[in-house]
Amino acid sequence: MKFKDKIRFVRQNMKKNRMRVFMTILATAIGCAFLILLASVGFGLEKSIISDLTEGRLANEINVYHDKDFNQLNDEDVEILKQIEHVKTVTKRNTLHHEMMFKLEEYESYWPQVYATNFPSEIEAGLELSDGRMPQANDEIIVGYHFNEILTEGNGNEIVYYEEDLIGKTIDLQVIYYDKEEMKQSESFPVKIVGITKQPAPKVKEQFALISEPLLKEIEDFTVEAFLNPEQSNDEDVELNLDKEKTYDDVRIYTNHLENVSGVIEKLNELGYGNYSVTNQLGQINTLFLVIKIGLIFVGTIALLIASIGIFNTMTMSVTERTQDIGIMKAIGAHPSTIKQIFLIESSYIGLIGAFIGTLFAYVISIVINFVTPMIIEALSGNEGATTQDIMLTYIPISLVATSVSISLLVAIFSGWRPAKKATTVDVLKAMRRDI
Amino acid sequence: MIQVKELNHQFKIGKKKRETIIPVLKNINLEVSKGEIVTIVGKSGSGKSTLLNLISGYIRPTEGNIFINNQNVSELSEGDWANFRINHLGFIFQSFQLIPSMTAYQNIELPLILKGASEVARKKQTLDMLEMVGLSDYKAFYPSELSGGQQQRVSIARALIVKPPIILADEPTGSLDSENEQELLNFIQKLNQDHNITFLIITHDDQVAKIGHRTIIIKDGKIQGGRSL
Numbered sequence: 001m002k003f004k005d006k007i008r009f010v011r012q013n014m015k016k017n018r019m020r021v022f023m024t025i026l027a028t029a030i031g032c033a034f035l036i037l038l039a040s041v042g043f044g045l046e047k048s049i050i051s052d053l054t055e056g057r058l059a060n061e062i063n064v065y066h067d068k069d070f071n072q073l074n075d076e077d078v079e080i081l082k083q084i085e086h087v088k089t090v091t092k093r094n095t096l097h098h099e100m101m102f103k104l105e106e107y108e109s110y111w112p113q114v115y116a117t118n119f120p121s122e123i124e125a126g127l128e129l130s131d132g133r134m135p136q137a138n139d140e141i142i143v144g145y146h147f148n149e150i151l152t153e154g155n156g157n158e159i160v161y162y163e164e165d166l167i168g169k170t171i172d173l174q175v176i177y178y179d180k181e182e183m184k185q186s187e188s189f190p191v192k193i194v195g196i197t198k199q200p201a202p203k204v205k206e207q208f209a210l211i212s213e214p215l216l217k218e219i220e221d222f223t224v225e226a227f228l229n230p231e232q233s234n235d236e237d238v239e240l241n242l243d244k245e246k247t248y249d250d251v252r253i254y255t256n257h258l259e260n261v262s263g264v265i266e267k268l269n270e271l272g273y274g275n276y277s278v279t280n281q282l283g284q285i286n287t288l289f290l291v292i293k294i295g296l297i298f299v300g301t302i303a304l305l306i307a308s309i310g311i312f313n314t315m316t317m318s319v320t321e322r323t324q325d326i327g328i329m330k331a332i333g334a335h336p337s338t339i340k341q342i343f344l345i346e347s348s349y350i351g352l353i354g355a356f357i358g359t360l361f362a363y364v365i366s367i368v369i370n371f372v373t374p375m376i377i378e379a380l381s382g383n384e385g386a387t388t389q390d391i392m393l394t395y396i397p398i399s400l401v402a403t404s405v406s407i408s409l410l411v412a413i414f415s416g417w418r419p420a421k422k423a424t425t426v427d428v429l430k431a432m433r434r435d436i
Numbered sequence: 437m438i439q440v441k442e443l444n445h446q447f448k449i450g451k452k453k454r455e456t457i458i459p460v461l462k463n464i465n466l467e468v469s470k471g472e473i474v475t476i477v478g479k480s481g482s483g484k485s486t487l488l489n490l491i492s493g494y495i496r497p498t499e500g501n502i503f504i505n506n507q508n509v510s511e512l513s514e515g516d517w518a519n520f521r522i523n524h525l526g527f528i529f530q531s532f533q534l535i536p537s538m539t540a541y542q543n544i545e546l547p548l549i550l551k552g553a554s555e556v557a558r559k560k561q562t563l564d565m566l567e568m569v570g571l572s573d574y575k576a577f578y579p580s581e582l583s584g585g586q587q588q589r590v591s592i593a594r595a596l597i598v599k600p601p602i603i604l605a606d607e608p609t610g611s612l613d614s615e616n617e618q619e620l621l622n623f624i625q626k627l628n629q630d631h632n633i634t635f636l637i638i639t640h641d642d643q644v645a646k647i648g649h650r651t652i653i654i655k656d657g658k659i660q661g662g663r664s665l
Contacts, residue, residue: 005549016537328533331494332594333522334550335515428494432533 001338010346013318021350024307024314028354028408029361031307035300036362036396036404042296044370044395046289050282051201058126059279060088060261062253068272072247077273081253084267086260089124093117093250094216098223099176101186102209104169107151107162113208114173115250116216125254132167132195138214142195144206166193173211175219187222191215301407307354308415315347315419319426326423327431336424343420344413351412355405362404366394437602437634438491440466443500445486460486462657464500470601473628473635475648480640483657488606488638492527493517504602522551526595526633530607532587534579534594540586541566541575544593551598565593569623585616592623596633603627605637609644621647 014021067077073092081090096114103109119135119142130145143166151162171193174186191211200206253275255264261279268275319326326339373393443464449456460483468474478484489495491502493509501510505524512520527533534543545562553561566572569589579587588608595603608624609617625647627633637644645651653660 001550002552012537325535325537328535329546329550330518331492331529331533332527332547332550333518333525333598335518337515338550429489432529432531 001334006338006342006345009342010349013322013342013346014349017314017318017321020314020317024310024350025354025357027307027310028304028351028412029357031304032355032358032404032408033361033365034303034358035297035407036359036400037365037394038300039293039296039400039404040362040366040394040396042289042293043397043400044392046285046293047395048392049285058254060255060258061125062255062261062264062268062275062277064251064253064268065274065276070274072249073251073273074247078248078251080271081251081268081273084253084264086255086257086264088254088256089121091117091121091125091250091252091254092248093210093252095249096211096216096219098219101174101176102151103172103174103188104151104162106153107160109150109152112150114211115208116211116213118213119210122210125252128198129195130198132193135194135212137192138212138218139189139191140194140212141191141215142197142210143193144208145197145199146205146207147196147209149205150207166196169193173209173219175223177223189215189219297403297407300404301411304408304411308411311347311350311412311415312419314350315343315416316422318346319343319419319423322423323426323431326426327428330426331428331432339426340420340424343423344416347412347416347420348409351408351415352405354412355408358408359401359404363396366396369394437470437472437505438466438468438636439503440464440487440491441501441503443487443490443497443502445483445490445495445498445500460657461490461497464657464659466652466659468634468636470634471628471632472650473624473637473648475637475639475645475651476654477639477642477645477651478654482654484638484640484654485606487654488604488636491636492525492604493521522547522598524600524602526598526600526603528588528591528595528603528605528608530610532579532584532591532611534587534590536579539576539578540571540582540590543579543590544597547594547598561597565597568596569593583616584611584613585619588612588616588620589623592620596627600633602634602636605635607639607641608637609639609641617641617643 064073064077064081067073073081078090078092081087093115094117096116100112100114101108101110102112123134129142132142135142148162148166153160153162169192170190173189173191175189176184176186179185197206253264253268255261258279261277262283265275265277265280326334329339330336370392443461443466444459445461446457446459449458464487466487476484476487486495490497491504493512497510501508503509504520507520509517509520535546538546541562544565545558548558548561563572563575566575569592571586571589571593574582574586577586579590582590588611605624609620612620621644624635624637628635635648637648639645
């Protein structure tokens with residue numbers, strides 16, 4: 001008997017008992033939807049947490065904090081790091097700790113984040129621009145995508161942000177110091193903005209400025225000279241800093257491939273370098289969420305098992321009602337396996353339609369939950385800005401749908417197995433005597 | 437074509453401790469040649485239907501062998517019996533045994549579906565068969581909408597559709613009036629003459645018994661004798 005004919009038989013049989021089959025499909029659909037929704041909470045939370053963790057970071061990036069003696073990293077350390085196998089490049093940044101401000105026309109920015117870096121290694125590490133080009137001269141700088149948001153004009157009552165194009169603009173980097181009468185003075189370093197970094201992930205603000213290492217040296221030379229002015233230099237820290245070798249505040253390693261991150265971390269740990277990597281962190285989180293998701297799927301499967309009782313009942317009734325038909329079919333030459341397959345296809349059909357409807361239910365409910373949850377949080381917290389971040393309580397990936405459909409199908413086959421087996425053992429003579 | 441050798445069959449009644457064994461057929465030997473119409477007659481409870489059920493493979497003999505087309509069918513598994521049945525045997529039952537939820541067309545088509553025939557071939561053969569039994573206008577009728585004679589013709593068409601060399605009939609006229617009975621007997625004789633189909637017919641009706649080239653009488657589970665035309 002051809003598969004197509006078996007399907008036709010099954011559909012004819014199902015049509016005979018529409019209401020009963022519909023109720024069984026509904027029960028399966030509810031079970032499947034429950035399974036998907038329950039597990040989707042695990043997937044949703046995982047996605048939210050991972051996206052929070054990874055925003056603004058590259059997966060092949062490893063931050064290195066200190067050497068084995070907990071000292072900041074110096075050039076020698078950077079060279080050692082570069083020698084580690086699979087390391088593509090190492091970037092080193094220094095934060096300018098001086099009191100300073102940017103001034104562009106009437107717009108000012110106090111206490112900006114300014115980092116000195118080596119641009120060629122930044123390019124190699126994957127620094128990308130949304131506009132402009134990389135610096136070529138020492139007085140050329142790159143600013144973060146949101147830099148204009150810290151350039152403001154006006155007092156506290158009315159603040160106006162700089163909204164014109166920053167590319168090509170010369171901006172004053174003013175370093176503040178105090179003279180011998182402790183009067184506030186400033187030295188201006190005019191720099192030209194030549195590039196703006198690529199737009200970061202939605203929740204990340206990039207308001208920094210990246211200057212070249214030679215410009216940092218120029219600024220440092222000036223500040224050291226100012227501090228060393230004999231009439232004001234009784235600051236011990238300044239003297240201490242002068243004796244120290246050059247170190248870096250922020251050293252990052254970029255591996256050539258994502259799969260090499262753990263190997264490089266292993267080597268760093270061996271060498272005693274303190275480090276942090278999102279990828280490494282993600283590995284632990286993934287394991288935790290895997291356990292949570294398996295647990296939720298397991299609990300959800302119980303709902304499907306309850307639905308399977310309905311399938312078993314429907315199939316048993318179906319076999320009982322069709323005993324005479326089965327007997328006649330066997331009497332004229334139907335193979336027992338054909339009979340079994342017809343009933344197994346019927347229970348699988350119920351399982352599959354139920355899973356399909358259940359998946360649709362789950363998607364609709366998931367969309368509603370994700371739409372309503374932020375509103376409820378806002379209403380409960382009484383704060384409009386409470387949900388500026390996208391909250392995803394439920395997330396249904398294709399893999400979850402595939403898992404749920406497979407479980408539904410397996411449960412349906414499992415439920416239909418015994419009735420189908422019973423159908424094959426129908427006694428031809430007893431079945432045919434039924435209508436006499 | 438059909439050979440029954442030293443066939444014994446008994447039924448067991450009751451549960452293990454109080455089991456009673458009732459012998460139904462005793463040392464049956466029978467041979468039916470190709471193209472023959474053999475009728476088996478006997479009183480109710482004589483064992484004639486049991487003999488036909490054994491030859492049909494619906495029950496297994498306690499002892500002895502049955503050969504059909506030189507194959508020992510007593511040794512076939514249930515699955516192999518199903519395959520053998522669909523390819524070699526056609527069945528006509530007293531109460532027609534049509535599937536009530538299927539139309540005349542679908543009932544006739546059923547053996548071809550079970551055999552895995554193509555849709556095109558099925559359609560042609562089923563329509564031909566409907567015409568042959570004179571029911572072309574009734575193809576969309578359900579069994580409950582047909583008369584007894586019409587239902588039996590559907591049943592015969594279903595038996596013939598796979599072109600079996602042997603047809604086993606159990607009281608084929610049992611549910612028919614005399615007019616329909618005669619019509620059916622004429623049809624069986626025509627099929628035998630035109631297509632050389634072998635018939636083994638169980639009956640207690642003398643009219644039916646008369647169409648057989650040979651008639652075998654069964655009494656108390658034993659073959660008592662026979663008569664030839």
